[in-house]
Amino acid sequence: MFRKNVPETTIKRLPVYLGVLEHFEKQGREFVNSQDFEDLVDIKQAILRKDLSFFGELGIRGKGYEVKSLTFQIKKLIGIDSRTWKTVIIGAGNIAQALMKYKSFEDINLDITAAFDSDPAKIGKRFGNVPVLDIGSLEQVINEEGIKFVILTSPGEVVGEILEVLKQTKIKGLINFTPEYLRVSKKVKVINVNITAKILTMFFYLKNQ
Amino acid sequence: MFRKNVPETTIKRLPVYLGVLEHFEKQGREFVNSQDFEDLVDIKQAILRKDLSFFGELGIRGKGYEVKSLTFQIKKLIGIDSRTWKTVIIGAGNIAQALMKYKSFEDINLDITAAFDSDPAKIGKRFGNVPVLDIGSLEQVINEEGIKFVILTSPGEVVGEILEVLKQTKIKGLINFTPEYLRVSKKVKVINVNITAKILTMFFYLKNQ
DNA sequence: GAATGTGAACACATTCACAGCT
DNA sequence: AGCTGTGAATGTGTTCACATTC
Numbered sequence: 001m002f003r004k005n006v007p008e009t010t011i012k013r014l015p016v017y018l019g020v021l022e023h024f025e026k027q028g029r030e031f032v033n034s035q036d037f038e039d040l041v042d043i044k045q046a047i048l049r050k051d052l053s054f055f056g057e058l059g060i061r062g063k064g065y066e067v068k069s070l071t072f073q074i075k076k077l078i079g080i081d082s083r084t085w086k087t088v089i090i091g092a093g094n095i096a097q098a099l100m101k102y103k104s105f106e107d108i109n110l111d112i113t114a115a116f117d118s119d120p121a122k123i124g125k126r127f128g129n130v131p132v133l134d135i136g137s138l139e140q141v142i143n144e145e146g147i148k149f150v151i152l153t154s155p156g157e158v159v160g161e162i163l164e165v166l167k168q169t170k171i172k173g174l175i176n177f178t179p180e181y182l183r184v185s186k187k188v189k190v191i192n193v194n195i196t197a198k199i200l201t202m203f204f205y206l207k208n209q
Numbered sequence: 210m211f212r213k214n215v216p217e218t219t220i221k222r223l224p225v226y227l228g229v230l231e232h233f234e235k236q237g238r239e240f241v242n243s244q245d246f247e248d249l250v251d252i253k254q255a256i257l258r259k260d261l262s263f264f265g266e267l268g269i270r271g272k273g274y275e276v277k278s279l280t281f282q283i284k285k286l287i288g289i290d291s292r293t294w295k296t297v298i299i300g301a302g303n304i305a306q307a308l309m310k311y312k313s314f315e316d317i318n319l320d321i322t323a324a325f326d327s328d329p330a331k332i333g334k335r336f337g338n339v340p341v342l343d344i345g346s347l348e349q350v351i352n353e354e355g356i357k358f359v360i361l362t363s364p365g366e367v368v369g370e371i372l373e374v375l376k377q378t379k380i381k382g383l384i385n386f387t388p389e390y391l392r393v394s395k396k397v398k399v400i401n402v403n404i405t406a407k408i409l410t411m412f413f414y415l416k417n418q
Numbered sequence: 419g420a421a422t423g424t425g426a427a428c429a430c431a432t433t434c435a436c437a438g439c440t
Numbered sequence: 441a442g443c444t445g446t447g448a449a450t451g452t453g454t455t456c457a458c459a460t461t462c
Contacts, residue, residue, distance in 0.1 A: 007452075008452095008453095010453090012406070015403070016390070016406065019390065035421085046455055046457095047453090049422060049423060053423055059421080060422075062462045077413065077416075078409050078412050079413060080409070149411055175411060181249065193407055194224070200223070200227070201220060201400060202382050204220055204287045204288060205220075206358060206382055207286075217431095218431065219431095242443060243443075255434070256433080258444060258445060258446085259431090262444090262446065266445070269440065270438070270440050270442080271440045273444080
């Protein structure tokens with residue numbers, strides 16, 4: 001599908017570009033150029049052009065990029081098109097509840113099918129209209145619903161067992177909100193969202209100017 | 210303080226090393242070597258050694274690293290020592306509430322002094338014992354408490370005004386949970402925790418194998 | 419003329435491989 | 441003998457600068 005193998009860094013910037021385009025779309029701009037991107041977020045113009053070049057010639061020389069068309073292209077690349085991505089949240093604690101109530105997920109066609117917990121006090125409840133189910137039914141739901149990636153928020157102690165269950169499924173991705181390092185098959189893409197680590201990194205910068 | 214200027218990538222790994230050390234500490238290990246790190250998390254042994262070398266000679270040749278002493282050193286580097294870091298959360302929505310209730314922050318001596326919101330229904334409440342104050346008092350509290358960094362969780366629409374208020378303060382860091390790109394003085398270190406972007410990155414990987 | 423697309427130069431990060439300590 | 445610490449080699453990502461296209 002792509003002309004070259006796309007660098008990790010490029011992939012991480014695609015969502016940023018989408019945000020920039022949305023910004024200009026709201027302003028009614030029909031065309032933007034790479035300098036407009038640089039002025040709005042701190043990504044150098046040459047980076048934007050090189051990033052996009054991995055996916056073809058998406059701009060018009062001498063003119064720039066058409067906002068609508070580039071938005072469409074990037075959405076297609078990422079996979080936000082007609083399709084809806086389904087996921088489940090493992091754990092129904094504080095962070096999980098925040099995610100369940102998070103409105104912006106509608107914009108990216110993310111459908112949180114259910115959350116899973118072992119606490120009887122939580123099972124049966126709903127947060128932001130997402131039901132909390134018994135952790136015992138996790139494997140079954142993933143299989144039945146054809147879930148491709150899960151969001152892990154459970155406490156560190158149970159992560160081991162959860163990974164054993166997930167090994168029985170065909171998931172291809174995992175977003176990890178726990179501070180644990182996860183040892184999973186190379187075929188599963190793990191994306192870490194380690195809040196404590198981010199805060200520690202902030203400490204480091206503050207301490208050392 | 211440091212022999213060379215430390216790469217960004219090295220700094221981001223320091224919290225990971227702390228996690229590894231904690232793991233081995235729990236197992237009662239007195240010494241670890243760089244291979245032990247590689248076996249536990251997927252960071253190559255040479256990387257660990259080079260990372261640590263920026264801060265001096267922290268190991269013992271032929272033997273490895275003493276768990277307690279290295280833990281102490283890294284904590285000192287990051288700034289988790291006797292001192293407690295104070296912060297405030299701007300916004301008191303779902304994510305803010307999850308952060309306020311988040312237990313693990315005690316381990317890193319993070320003290321969330323207060324959250325700030327404009328919603329009268331939230332002002333005066335407490336989440337995880339953190340009080341929600343009127344957003345109008347933000348500047349005053351930051352100054353009085355000597356807050357060095359803030360956590361931003363408010364909705365996109367009000368981010369502009371908030372940044373104006375923050376400009377009047379002496380904060381040196383900002384952890385950004387909103388999807389907005391923030392234009393702030395170069396003197397303020399911004400760390401982004403963009404959950405939606407992470408999920409979109411996951412979409413990309415799933416779509417393209 | 420203006421802004422893209424891209425090879426080439428450069429900067430930064432990782433990995434190798436071995437000298438240097440314990 | 442064993443494992444760290446680190447220059448040198450390699451690999452990856454960014455920036456430059458200009459030919460190319462509209």
